[in-house]
Amino acid sequence: MLLSHKSIRKYKSAAVSEEILKDILLSAIRGSNTGNMQVYSIIVTRDAEMKKKLLPLHFNQKMVTEAPVILTFCVDINRFNKWCEMREATPGYDNLLWFYNATIDATIAAQNACIAAEMHKLGICYLGTTTYMSEKISTVLNLPKGVVPVTTVVLGYPDENPELTDRLPLEAVVHYETYKDYSQDEINELYKEKENLPLTLKLIQDNQTDNLAQIFTNKRYKKEDNIFFSKEFYNFVLKQGFKLN
DSSP: OGGGOOBOOOBOSOOOOHHHHHHHHHHHHTSOOGGGOOOEEEEEEOOHHHHHHHGGGGTTOTHHHHSSEEEEEEEEOHHHHHHHHHTTOOOOOOBHHHHHHHHHHHHHHHHHHHHHHHHTTOEEEEETHHHHTHHHHHHHHTOOTTEEEEEEEEEEOBSOOOOOOOOOOHHHHOOSSSOOOOOHHHHHHHHHHHHTSHHHHHHHHHHTOSSHHHIIIIIISOHHHHHHHHHHHHHHHHHTTOBOO
16 A cells, blocks of 8 residues: 555545544554654644635645645644643753654654555645745644644545656665765666656656756745745744744
8 A cells, every 4th residue: 555655636525534534533643752742733624614714825726625634733842831831840842852853743643644544545645835834824723832833634535546656766765774875877877767757858848947856946946935935934933932043
């Protein structure tokens, strides 16, 4: 099943049953996490009006309103801090280390949810727009201080069956014992198949670039956009009470 994963962007209107959704959520919270503290929260969105509010914040991707379920996974030290303070224990989790820990834990929970969803024959898609629009998403979802959205998953019954997307070969990403840096010849070899796929060649033509790398750097994830959204996200994380320096 894991080797046949596909990102689904078109969904049928059929609802996901409460039983299946509960199993997905239980699978999410069974994921490994730092100290068994579960410093994350999951916001479930099924209401049509709420989806309409989230739609522009996810760059108007139709799957946001078409998929029956949206799961927003958040860093959350708010709940754990309150528990500590109620027990006369002084929390110290408003820092970079614990923002990072909680981000990892929320992402593990998200991936567990995705695997469970696919086991139920549902489709899923991660939305990378979450960190770009984190403050506005937080306003819609009424997130208090100490809570920051880090990733979003839409899920439902697929209304498409796309081809598997390409992946780099194992030797491109797996290192044994120590990291082995890449020579130029190795880089060329590792990216050779990806760069010569028919889809890649069409993308290069459609985007009027010289190669695939330029599509990423000049079109999809431009430096100026990366810097802008990095500052926006950083400032919002600070606003939510984390000290990152």
